[in-house]
Amino acid sequence: MLELTELKKNYGEITALDGVSLRVREGEKVALLGPNGAGKTTLLSIALGLLSPDSGTARLLGRPPREALAAGRVGVLLQDAGLPDDVRVGDLVGAVAGMYPTPSILADPELEALAGRRVLGLSGGQRQLVRFALALAGDPRLLILDEPTVGLDVDARRALWRQVSDRTVVFATHYLAEADDHADRVVLLSGGRVVADGPVEEIKALVGGTEVRLTLDTMDEPGLRSLPGVHAIVIEGTTATLRTGDSDATLRALFAGFGDVRNVRTSGVDLESAFVSLTGKGA
Numbered sequence: 699m700l701e702l703t704e705l706k707k708n709y710g711e712i713t714a715l716d717g718v719s720l721r722v723r724e725g726e727k728v729a730l731l732g733p734n735g736a737g738k739t740t741l742l743s744i745a746l747g748l749l750s751p752d753s754g755t756a757r758l759l760g761r762p763p764r765e766a767l768a769a770g771r772v773g774v775l776l777q778d779a780g781l782p783d784d785v786r787v788g789d790l791v792g793a794v795a796g797m798y799p800t801p802s803i804l805a806d807p808e809l810e811a812l813a814g815r816r817v818l819g820l821s822g823g824q825r826q827l828v829r830f831a832l833a834l835a836g837d838p839r840l841l842i843l844d845e846p847t848v849g850l851d852v853d854a855r856r857a858l859w860r861q862v863s864d865r866t867v868v869f870a871t872h873y874l875a876e877a878d879d880h881a882d883r884v885v886l887l888s889g890g891r892v893v894a895d896g897p898v899e900e901i902k903a904l905v906g907g908t909e910v911r912l913t914l915d916t917m918d919e920p921g922l923r924s925l926p927g928v929h930a931i932v933i934e935g936t937t938a939t940l941r942t943g944d945s946d947a948t949l950r951a952l953f954a955g956f957g958d959v960r961n962v963r964t965s966g967v968d969l970e971s972a973f974v975s976l977t978g979k980g981a
């Protein structure tokens with residue numbers, strides 16, 4: 699449905715994409731995860747034909763992106779996309795849906811409550827809900843969403859994700875938790891490169907997870923390394939720091955297997971520090 703091959707893009711001195719390839723098949727839900735400046739928006743803009751790459755190619759539904767968009771069936775939600783101010787929400791959504799051969803109007807109570815309001819005066823989250831309704835207006839086969847839930851409250855987030863459940867979706871996010879909840883595959887971008895691409899569980903184990911620090915008077919590195927979920931370990935004297943993708947399993951086995959373990963402390967590993975460990979540099 700989406701095929702990007704060896705994309706490169708520089709803005710003057712800045713390298714935004716440094717040879718990115720990505721293929722998304724029908725039915726996949728792919729989260730593009732990465733810190734600020736990783737290249738997510740640039741990648742999506744090229745996928746949509748809004749920006750030309752310096753080299754490489756982009757195909758959308760088997761065609762050049764602009765052609766695919768013109769044919770309908772691709773829903774798009776971009777950051778800060780403008781909306782006409784002086785029009786009622788219901789009229790705007792109805793008019794846009796009416797331009798498609800298969801119109802679809804988002805059934806959402808919050809959106810319905812806004813139908814009579816003019817766009818001017820809507821809050822940031824309400825505008826985002828309207829943008830999302832416009833993205834769905836053609837009953838798209840493929841949805842491309844750039845940070846779709848920014849500014850949305852919990853109910854609106856739920857409504858959004860419910861609506862996308864039976865479509866192919868590519869979405870950019872900063873949040874591992876959002877990728878975890880709504881994607882089946884994660885593509886991790888950093889510094890304009892794909893640094894990891896795989897099922898959510900795999901990426902979570904790689905970047906997320908928990909740090910467990912502990913003291914063992916008789917250090918047993920191989921034993922600690924073989925605990926379930928552990929994928930990295932640092933030993934300093936009698937202190938060990940483990941990185942685990944499944945802290946429950948690690949701790950259960952730790953307490954069962956190491957009677958003399960003490961001073962056990964755990965902390966979440968945030969995404970930024972995980973990027974540092976994956977890419978060897980700050981994001």
Ligand SMILES: Nc1ncnc2c1ncn2[C@@H]1O[C@H](COP(=O)(O)OP(=O)(O)OP(=O)(O)O)[C@@H](O)[C@H]1O
Pocket residue numbers: 709712713714732733734735736737738739740741
């Ligand atoms: N129009 C532009 N002119 C110059 N530099 C740009 C332009 N657009 C993006 N960049 C730079 O290219 C790099 C990639 O930016 P991009 O917006 O694609 O990243 P992102 O992953 O979407 O970031 P964010 O999560 O902050 O939205 C950044 O260093 C950014 O500053």
